[in-house]
Amino acid sequence: DVKVTQSSRYLVKRTGEKVFLECVQDMDHENMFWYRQDPGLGLRLIYFSYDVKMKEKGDIPEGYSVSREKKERFSLILESASTNQTSMYLCASSTPRDSQETQYFGPGTRLLVL
Amino acid sequence: QQPVQSPQAVILREGEDAVINCSSSKALYSVHWYRQKHGEAPVFLMILLKGGEQKGHDKISASFNEKKQQSSLYLTASQLSYSGTYFCGTESHNAGNMLTFGGGTRLMVKP
Numbered sequence: 001d002v003k004v005t006q007s008s009r010y011l012v013k014r015t016g017e018k019v020f021l022e023c024v025q026d027m028d029h030e031n032m033f034w035y036r037q038d039p040g041l042g043l044r045l046i047y048f049s050y051d052v053k054m055k056e057k058g059d060i061p062e063g064y065s066v067s068r069e070k071k072e073r074f075s076l077i078l079e080s081a082s083t084n085q086t087s088m089y090l091c092a093s094s095t096p097r098d099s100q101e102t103q104y105f106g107p108g109t110r111l112l113v114l
Numbered sequence: 115q116q117p118v119q120s121p122q123a124v125i126l127r128e129g130e131d132a133v134i135n136c137s138s139s140k141a142l143y144s145v146h147w148y149r150q151k152h153g154e155a156p157v158f159l160m161i162l163l164k165g166g167e168q169k170g171h172d173k174i175s176a177s178f179n180e181k182k183q184q185s186s187l188y189l190t191a192s193q194l195s196y197s198g199t200y201f202c203g204t205e206s207h208n209a210g211n212m213l214t215f216g217g218g219t220r221l222m223v224k225p
Contacts, residue, residue, distance in 0.1 A: 035215075042116060043156075043203075043215035044116075045214070059214075102203075105156045
């Protein structure tokens with residue numbers, strides 16, 4: 001059974017704090033993604049990675065960075081959290097298109113920045 | 115640019131049918147449909163790869179009109195378990211499995 005796990009389901013942080021969100025997948029997938037989900041806006045891509053140490057900006061990368069030191073782990077970093085980063089954060093992973101597979105999502109981390 | 119989903123919300127009684135539409139301003143390679151129940155991760159429903167392709171399982175099916183850059187999700191004889199938020203994710207040519215998601219359609223099925 002495929003599995004994408006995220007380190008926390010709920011997180012409360014203060015403005016200016018550095019925040020780490022961790023995502024681990026056990027499917028040996030090459031691609032990993034970080035999204036944020038806000039009501040009415042759906043899922044918006046922050047960053048993605050197609051290999052270890054490789055990263056690409058998504059649609060809304062400002063205020064975020066990522067790290068992929070190992071294939072199974074993809075971290076999202078908020079260098080200095082702000083209240084407008086309060087959101088649900090979803091991680092996903094996938095294999096390349098050849099296998100015509102789609103993205104598998106983790107359960108999400110609901111982040112509140114005070 | 116995000117694809118546009120319509121309607122944004124729909125309430126059904128058990129047994130009724132619904133159609134959810136997804137329109138893109140870009141030429142599409144594929145359309146992916148997901149359902150997300152409250153507090154849970156989005157779950158993959160199906161992928162449509164070719165213009166005109168139609169797919170389905172159980173009483174949920176979808177079509178993909180490549181020329182119109184649209185996809186529709188059809189829910190027939192809805193069940194309570196169909197409640198949730200439905201998202202379409204569109205993939206443009208040469209996007210490398212990168213999906214752009216619509217804003218979601220919230221579906222509620224009542225007994």
